[in-house]
Amino acid sequence: MLNRDKSGPKRNSAKVVNESQVNDVSSNSIALAVKNLSKIYDSVAGKVVALQDINFTVKKGEFVSIVGPSGSGKSTLLNMIGALDRPTSGQVYINGIDIFSLKDSEIATMRNNLIGFIFQSFNLINRTTVLKNVKLPSVISGMSTSEANMRAMKILEALGIADKATQKPVNLSGGQQQRVAIARSLVNNPAIVLADEPTGNLDTKTGEDVFDMLKTLSHKFKRTIIMVTHNPELSESTDRSILIRDGRIEQDVIN
Amino acid sequence: MNPNDIFGLAYDALVDRKVRTILTVLMVVLGASLVVVINGLSAGQSAFLQQQFSSLATNVITATSGQRSYYGGGSSQASLIINDIIVNKIKALPFVSDVVPQYTGSVTIDSYGNVQRISVTGMNPTKLTVQLPNLEFVDGSTLEPNDRSAAVVGDTIANPAGATTPFVTVGQTLKITYSYSDPAGKQEQEVRNFLVTAIMKPSGNTRIDNSLVINPDAANQLLRKSGRYDSLLVQTIDDSYVNTVQDEITSLYGKNIGTNTPQATLKVRQQATSGNAAFVEMIGIIALVVGAVGIVTTLYNSVTERIREIGTMKAIGAQNSSILALFLVEAALIGIMGATLGVTIGIISGYAMTGLSSQQGSGGPGFNISSFPPIFLPQDLIKVWFLSVLLAIGAGIFPAWKASKLSPMVALRRE
Numbered sequence: 065m066l067n068r069d070k071s072g073p074k075r076n077s078a079k080v081v082n083e084s085q086v087n088d089v090s091s092n093s094i095a096l097a098v099k100n101l102s103k104i105y106d107s108v109a110g111k112v113v114a115l116q117d118i119n120f121t122v123k124k125g126e127f128v129s130i131v132g133p134s135g136s137g138k139s140t141l142l143n144m145i146g147a148l149d150r151p152t153s154g155q156v157y158i159n160g161i162d163i164f165s166l167k168d169s170e171i172a173t174m175r176n177n178l179i180g181f182i183f184q185s186f187n188l189i190n191r192t193t194v195l196k197n198v199k200l201p202s203v204i205s206g207m208s209t210s211e212a213n214m215r216a217m218k219i220l221e222a223l224g225i226a227d228k229a230t231q232k233p234v235n236l237s238g239g240q241q242q243r244v245a246i247a248r249s250l251v252n253n254p255a256i257v258l259a260d261e262p263t264g265n266l267d268t269k270t271g272e273d274v275f276d277m278l279k280t281l282s283h284k285f286k287r288t289i290i291m292v293t294h295n296p297e298l299s300e301s302t303d304r305s306i307l308i309r310d311g312r313i314e315q316d317v318i319n
Numbered sequence: 320m321n322p323n324d325i326f327g328l329a330y331d332a333l334v335d336r337k338v339r340t341i342l343t344v345l346m347v348v349l350g351a352s353l354v355v356v357i358n359g360l361s362a363g364q365s366a367f368l369q370q371q372f373s374s375l376a377t378n379v380i381t382a383t384s385g386q387r388s389y390y391g392g393g394s395s396q397a398s399l400i401i402n403d404i405i406v407n408k409i410k411a412l413p414f415v416s417d418v419v420p421q422y423t424g425s426v427t428i429d430s431y432g433n434v435q436r437i438s439v440t441g442m443n444p445t446k447l448t449v450q451l452p453n454l455e456f457v458d459g460s461t462l463e464p465n466d467r468s469a470a471v472v473g474d475t476i477a478n479p480a481g482a483t484t485p486f487v488t489v490g491q492t493l494k495i496t497y498s499y500s501d502p503a504g505k506q507e508q509e510v511r512n513f514l515v516t517a518i519m520k521p522s523g524n525t526r527i528d529n530s531l532v533i534n535p536d537a538a539n540q541l542l543r544k545s546g547r548y549d550s551l552l553v554q555t556i557d558d559s560y561v562n563t564v565q566d567e568i569t570s571l572y573g574k575n576i577g578t579n580t581p582q583a584t585l586k587v588r589q590q591a592t593s594g595n596a597a598f599v600e601m602i603g604i605i606a607l608v609v610g611a612v613g614i615v616t617t618l619y620n621s622v623t624e625r626i627r628e629i630g631t632m633k634a635i636g637a638q639n640s641s642i643l644a645l646f647l648v649e650a651a652l653i654g655i656m657g658a659t660l661g662v663t664i665g666i667i668s669g670y671a672m673t674g675l676s677s678q679q680g681s682g683g684p685g686f687n688i689s690s691f692p693p694i695f696l697p698q699d700l701i702k703v704w705f706l707s708v709l710l711a712i713g714a715g716i717f718p719a720w721k722a723s724k725l726s727p728m729v730a731l732r733r734e
Contacts, residue, residue, distance in 0.1 A: 143728050146634065148634060148726075148727045148728040148731070149726075149728045168639070169638055169639070169640075172633065172636050172637065172638045172639075173636060173638075174636075175634065175635065175636045176635060176636020176637075177636070180635075181631075181634050181635060183631070183731070187627055187628075187630075187631040187634075187731070189628055189631070191331055191332070191334075191335035192331050196331075200632070200635060201635045201636060203320060203321075203324045204320050204632070204635060204636045204637050204638075204641065205636065206320060206321055209323075209324075248635070252636075
């Protein structure tokens, strides 16, 4: 696997992303566009603004990190991009599709086809095998068993865990489990991969390995990855960092 | 998701929680097998009763002193003595073609040292066909209505179940002993020898097959009846006059004479049987419903435990309908396993129960449960199977709906 380039661009050399890029949602080079996105929760204490007027685009093959302190709204933003929650206002475009203009069942199909999820706690189904976990998105999409098996095995091979295919996730190390989760996120060849603190449950060394794997996927295989992290060091190693604070984008820099 | 994949995921989930799945399946098994056993025994009993009464003539009324209950016990408040005067009065009623008076009593019979306790009937043996039109006798039999020492033996007495040699044969002598208490309360015995002149072929009626028929005068003397008949067989011209003649007898003697017909007895017995069966079947259905509640609990727990799994599946694109189908298939699998095992165990238990009771009840005359082997009608079994499966699926609807409606974000956030 690749070693992380620790001598990469420093923050002071970063340049702010051009506003004009945001408006070009239908461009073939844009994987994700977020426009005027706001999320306001009603609570007993009154209205809570979780996100306010968020605008940014992500190019195909870009590896973007969303950083910010706890409660800044970064996970809420990731949930909106992943269509797990609907915004109060604004749009999210994935491959030019306004996802919130779709019905719930269409959103589910879209999540299956266009989005890959990687969770902090892996969220694997422990009672079944690695192979069955990895092919689950393909199974959900209605793909034939043979093709789903073939695809899943190919990805497991690429990620170096093909030998674990028949094992149950509980018998694997944390790093191996997260690789299984990464394999699952890629099996349907999604437009974007959303990773929510993917190294949060791993020790430093394993976390670095997993991060390197994501970086390889982005750089070598041109995958578009959006990663939420609270680790500034990891964030600086991605192509671009979006800093969220109090529900707003405070900084959007290319590393 | 295609049905095979949903089935596979549902099956995996059930196997993952083996003990809980087995216990839930057992609840369905209990309910289904209970309903199957009850249906089988009840159908067997009903068929048995039908067969018992089908051989009896439909134009015969049994008249007894006082109100008779359907199972044959006379009232203790009998105030009318049935004698020849009453016999002749009833014989004179319109539409009555014959009246056959009967004495009955309990005696022991001895054949070469083998002893049986049986019921003896004193009546004209040639009139046996009044009640059993198709009654036949074994070869060599002769009916001697005027011979006071002649006896006609029922098939079950002559050929007891399980015996290798007959108890009596035609031409053999039987010693009949009647035990009674004299007015002073002293135990007395009356012993007489009878010659077996005829043996009945199986009549299809257990009571007749278990009876011994002797000359009425001999019975009057042996059983110390002093001319008081125990019952009368009143034969009408045909069965359409049965009710009319019954009414006539009632209007003559009121409640002092009870009348009954085989059809009425059959009806009452079948009502009692089906009433009992309906009651016990209700218990079976309650057991099934309890099983269904067990499925609700199991699946609801499963939804709670697998909430993150449901969230993950939804996040990676599973439709609500797929999640709904997944849990419904789990419920259906529990139902199918429970119903199939329950029906099988019900059938086996039905036969085992009758086998067991026939061992316990062998040798004794009269009714016992072994007399009616269970009848398992395919349509009944299919009905119970489908009822169990449908109840299981019905029980799965709420947890499945709950799972399908979970917001993926909420489900993923749950620890």
